[in-house]
Amino acid sequence: MNSLEAEATAQAQEPQTPDVTELILQDILAGRLPPGTWLKQIDLERRYNCTRPEVRRALDRLVQKRLVEHIPNRGYHVHEQDGRRAQEVSDIRVILEVAVSDRIVANASAADIAKLRVLALRFDDLVLNGTMLELYEANLAFHRELLAIAGNQELVELVTEIRQRTSSAPVSQWRTRARIEQSGREHQQMVDAIERRDIGHLMELTRRHILQI
Amino acid sequence: MNSLEAEATAQAQEPQTPDVTELILQDILAGRLPPGTWLKQIDLERRYNCTRPEVRRALDRLVQKRLVEHIPNRGYHVHEQDGRRAQEVSDIRVILEVAVSDRIVANASAADIAKLRVLALRFDDLVLNGTMLELYEANLAFHRELLAIAGNQELVELVTEIRQRTSSAPVSQWRTRARIEQSGREHQQMVDAIERRDIGHLMELTRRHILQI
DNA sequence: GGTATTCAAATTGGCGCCAATTTATGCGCC
């Protein structure tokens, strides 16, 4: 089937045209567009140097992702952080990531563990020399790799999606530098637990890591 | 804040303008647009009696929902049913819905149980006198109500979303009438288990119900 | 002096056109 070829071609061209949706998303995640900010189409058009339809498509997608709220004839604004929703999403993450701990331990190869260590180290490095957004993405990369070991690809995508759903300000999630460093140590401990095939410990670590307690 | 008022107004006007996205979605779910079907914009424009931009917005949303695949300069087609992905989504549903069994049992009031019985009966009724789509929606309504009792609203929305993600042909999910009737009985049994506050039984029933074994 | 009203500026959002790409058809060629 040649649809696959066409898709492959499209993916190869993807990096050269950075999608506007992704750019706005990163600005929201980085806190450059704080919750409540009105996203005027004409501003976005100039800011990202793109056309009106592109802006509108991006805004519509962000509404679907629940990151932006749309009010007819009024416009779009960055969704206000909802404490209850953030709590609920954390609960869902705990359920999912704790539930696949056994599969992660069962499937993790030496190569997987090595890769996790690299990602954990990268996070620790960025604590000192990186921006908040870089830190956010390094953290995401670690958790994606971790989940991927469980063998359920849909789960990886799903958790990535719901992570974005509330973290309008991922900055606010890690209040202090001490907490960030703590997160880095927890990553290491999680990899250790996987290496020791200690399912119970991994579950408990995962739960505490996500709930940040 | 007057944004809330505006939102309320918008929601009130929603039912009068049936969104094109929803219409296409229902046609895909009902099997009227089978997997692989090419969705030509001009056809959709005429079929749903709407404009070109509306069609494009709807298609883009369905791509985001993973129900439709987009190939640049070729067009959009209904996503082919992927066996592995369907399996993965089922696994995720099992994890989530089994995990909140305890909360459901803990929170379920007499009114909740009565409402569940009504929805279960409605499903049974539609087995005889309803279309596949009606059945699909009655089933969805039951499971939404069930999950809602757990008290995590995000979870309800999430499961609703991932349900759509693979069930391009929900028809194919229930192969025989016997299996559908079985599902109806399982609904009843699940409500019974909740009423008896039997968490273990509810968990096992839920698992079997979702995996259809 | 405060409030209601009207008018103007700004913003949203619907709609259609046209270029670019792809697919189908018919012709010539091997």
Added chain:
DNA sequence: GGCGCATAAATTGGCGCCAATTTGAATACC
């Protein structure tokens, strides 16, 4: 008779314009 190529038809997708709605402000009125 089958295959390759060029042309034509069809489809996608980018882009800008203009109407409808809303917001802000100035003015008149109480």
